Amino acid sequence: MEKKLSKKTLLKSFHNWYYGHLTCFSQEHMQTFGYLCSMLPLVEELYDNEEDKAAAMNTYTAFFNTEPQLGTVVVGITAGLEEARANGTEDVDEETINGLRAGLMGPIAGIGDSLVVGTVIPILLGIAMGMSTGGSPLGAIFYIIVWNLFAYFGMRFMYFKGYELGGKAVDFLIGTQGEALRDAISTLGGIVIGAVSATWVSVTTSLKLLNDAGEPYLVLQDKLDSVFPGLLTAVFIIICWFLMAKKRMSPIKVMLVLVVVAFVGVLVGFFNPGLAY
DSSP: OOOOOOHHHHHHHHHHHHHHTTTTOOTTTBTHHHHHHHHHHHHHHHOOSHHHHHHHHHGGGSOBOOOTTTTHHHHHHHHHHHHHHHTTOTTOSHHHHHHHHHHHHHHHHHHHIIIIIIIIHHHHHHHHHHHTTTSOTHHHHHHHHHHHHHHHHHHHHHHHHHHHHHHHTHHHHTSHHHHHHHHHHHHHHHHHHHHHHHHHOOOOOOOEEEOTTSOEEEEHHHHHHHHSTTHHHHHHHHHHHIIIIISOOOHHHHHHHHHHHHHHHHHTTSOOOOOOO
16 A cells, blocks of 8 residues: 555644754754654654664755755655655665755755845845834834745745655656756756855965065965965865765864864964954
């Protein structure tokens, strides 16, 4: 008999994500535990054996972070894929599900941040501030009500659309078109991550060589910028990727390494924190 998720269970899963996507949030795990909370009701209904439940939940322990409103569609898609896996659909396994999650979270984060954080929220705040002229509380009331209604029903719509897509996408995902889609999503995700890194990460050096008169005759950062602007930023990002992807270091350990590098760099004069005493 084919297993089918009930609407009650799907709603519980959605509410777990809506209220708890930042559960136990940390720089190492981000939204991973919120994702686990949202998948728990689905796994409980789909599997009877405790070992099968544990194996299914283990799929969602991988790192996850995206824009939570638009990113709800990813949770819905994996709900549909988990249902297909529970029904024994071939080629829908842990690697397929996590590959899809990892490939979608970057592009959706970029789109969601631009659409929700960069467009919808500023528009609502602009209207609210206009209504608050003269100290009126109407602006705050308007924003609280409208934003919460928009977030709740928008996320609910995205979740169930994702669930429908998850079920219908199985045949598509396991063929040659699916392989091309995963490659395209991974490429797009890499582009977004690269753009975010270049925009938000900035590593520069303050190292200067002085002549006898105390005037700088060599400013290293200027020389680097003339050859390869952003070279130090690219080097640091590649090092972080290498440590986490190749050396299997946790993000916490990588951050500690960066703290040590920054501390030593300031001591020897390679970095300037810009502090004034």
